[in-house]
Structures are given as C-alpha cells and as structure tokens.
Amino acid sequence: MDTPRHAIVIGAGIVGICCAIELRRRGLQVTVVDRLEPGQGCSFGNAGILAAQAVVPIGLPGLARQLPRMLFDGSNPLTLRAGSLPHSLPWLWRLQQASSIDRVMRIADAMKALYGSTLLRHQALAAEAGTPELVRATPGLYVHRRAAGIDLQHGLAWRLRQERGAQVELLEGAALREAEPALSADYVRGVRMGPMGCCVNPLRLVQAYAALLQRMGGTLRRAEVNALQPGADGVQLHIGAEALQADAVVVAAGAWSGHLLRPLGLKLPLIAERGYHLTYGDSGIRLNHVVTDIEAHFAVTDMEMGLRVAGTEELGVADDAPDWRRAEALQRHAQRLFPTARLQQGSRWMGPRPGLPDSLPAIGAVPGQSCIFVATGHGHLGLTGAPHTGQLVAELVIGTRPSLSLDAYAPGRFAG
Secondary structure, three states: OOOOOEEEEEOOOHHHHHHHHHHHHOOOEEEEEEOOOOOOOHHHHOOOEEOOOOOOOOOOOOHHHHHHHHHHOOOOOEEEOHHHHHHHHHHHHHHHHOOOHHHHHHHHHHHHHHHOOHHHHHHHHHHHOOOHHHEEOOOEEEEEOOHHHOOOOOOHHHHHHHHOOOEEEEEEHHHHHHHOOOOOOOOOEEEEEEOOEEEOOHHHHHHHHHHHHHHOOOEEEEOOOOEEEEEOOEEEEEEOOEEEEEOEEEEOOHHHOHHHHHHHOOOOOOEEEEEEEEEEOOOOOOOOOEEEEOOOOEEEEEEOOEEEEEEEEEEEOOOOOOOOHHHHHHHHHHHHHOOOOOOOOOEEEEEEEEEOOOOOOEEEEOOOOOOEEEEEOEHHHHHHHHHHHHHHHHHHHHOOOOOOOOHHHOHHHHOO
16 A cells, blocks of 8 residues: 555544544544544543553453353443343453453553553643643552452452552551541552553543644544445545545544444454443542542542542443443442542433453454554543554554554454
C-alpha cells in the first residue's frame, strides 16, 4: 500500500479521537465519523482512572469454580444477563481458556506494555489540548473489610502488579484513617498503589482532544457508518445513500465494531462489558485517592462534577436496556464505604464497554485487508490505553515499524 493521504476513523470516543490526533500529527487528512458527538459514548461515564498498573486480566486461575455464581447471583460484580447467554457463553469459554497461569503471565506483560505510560501520555496530550488541569497524578487506594482480603505476599493479583513495577504501601488502622478520613471504620486494611492518575472529567477531556484535532486540521462528522467496502483505490464507507472514500480506515467503534468487521471476515469475540456509574454533585466529602473496594469491585473518584461511583461487569449485548438494580447496588456499596457521604441524589448511567476474552484489545490490520485497521476491545481500560493505542495505530497506517510488538493484540488471534 502506498502511503495513505486520507484516513477515516470510525468512532469519536477516547480511543478514536487519540487515533485521529496521531494520524493527523503524521500529516494525513483525517475525518472522524460517529453517530454521537465526541465523548458521548462509553468515554462519557468511565471512572476516570489512568490505570498505569492495570496488569490483572479478568480471567484468573480458578475461574471455572466462579462461573455458577456469575450465572445465578445478580449481585456478583461480574455477572451475566440471562437473555444474552447465547452470546455470552462462547465468550466465557474463551475467557476460561485465557485464565491459565502461563497465559495470565503473558497477558499481564502485554497489559503493562500498553498501559504503563498512560499518565505521562495523557499529561502531555492534555497540556497540548489546553486542559492540563483535567489530568492528575493520583494514587489508588485499594481497601477491604477483612485483613485477609489483601495479601501482598501471596495474592496473585498483587504479585502481578509488584513484579511489573507497581509501588505498594500497606495501610492499616490509624494510617488508613489518615489516608482517607471519610472511609468507614469497617475497612481494616488498604494498599496505596502508584504511580497512576485520574481524569477529573472524562467527557471534557475527550471534547478537548477533539477540539485539538480540529485545530490541527482534522474533521468531525456526525453520521452512522453502515458498511465498509474495500477496493483497489482504498475503502468506501457507506453512510445511508452516501459513500465516502478513504485510503485507510480505523474501526474504533467500541462494542459496535463487530457488525462492520464481520462482513470483512473478522469475527472478533467482542462482548459488552456493561458498566454503571452514579455521580453525586454534593456528596459532602473529598477524597485524596481513587478508592477501590476490592470485595465489591467498584471505584470512587472525586471529579469536577462531584463524586463518581463506577463499576460492575455485566456481560451482555451493547443495546440491551440497562438493569438499574446494578446502579442501586453501587449506591449501597458506596454508602457502606463512605457512611457520612450524601449519596441520596445523583445521576446514573450505563455504558457498554467493548471487551475481548483475554483482557487485551485488538490493535492492527484486519487480516487480508491492508487498508482497514482495528482499535477496539479495551474493556474498562479505554481511557487508560487510548494515547498509546493512537500512536501504534498511526504507525501501522503510515507503514512504519510499530514502537511495540503487536503480536499480543493482533485482531486475528481468535481465528479458529
């Protein structure tokens, strides 16, 4: 393929916008197409965590023993929608295949390679966009109500993190209370971990990056792409009765990427990891960390809009209606975590994050298609992985050697 001149990115979330910025930085004419305004999809509602130490995949050894509870206990942090079982069960089988200790170790290395530089990358990009205040170096505080619930020496998750450079500090008693004064006394052990950071307004960050793209000469277009048609002269995008032509196309449409890729022969096992959040504008408390309840698997972040409580993994179909009982459970858990917080009046949200069963995204060319590229499947780590993904995709599109081996993220790795 000759060096492309015009690239179209499908998807105006954080991943798509970062891909577009890096393509434009390398001199391509760039158009971003999405049915929503920038940042109005999953990027709108995430927990804002820049998870530089995200090296723990969803599937860990012993997963098979947990599956019955996932199927029948709706209060479990990772759960299935009964109506989506035909879609979810094949994905769970692949998840089980990826949960052996050897696979977990390789996946953890690949996660670290992609996500470890997130804070520095977002700090540089946010400064370039004129909004440096949106990105902060903020440590995480992981807490549990049982001392045995945190085992830094023998726990596999902590081993994965520490072996890959995480800085951890065990906090108990008065030290834990001093770290987060609003924390309930029921929580007896915590771990402060870094380096990592947070974004205090994910929607505004995506909007700032989109505005930066426009200042760089990129174009945003609101429309829905119905199909891709590769040809000798590049790729046609069908938008209703209209067709757009591009030399290269990047599919970064999140959980909706599959319907564009399947006609091209790429059957990605994407699932919607449906996450919920609640945001409270007047909680009455302030936090020093991003606080994560390990047992209930949710995080609480202090944002410009107030206190955001986000979490759960509800595996299903992207367009299924929300199950607001999941949000109600988050409210109860958060009140237990911070009993003095005012958590009665808040807004709620659900977003279908695109997940692949080995906890790694798909980054690369569609097999057999030299002009169509994929950047999706980051799960709950889209904000974390977006800047590095954008760089890697841009390197692929212009034909330079990627700065990171992409074998672990190859879109065709699930074939057969």
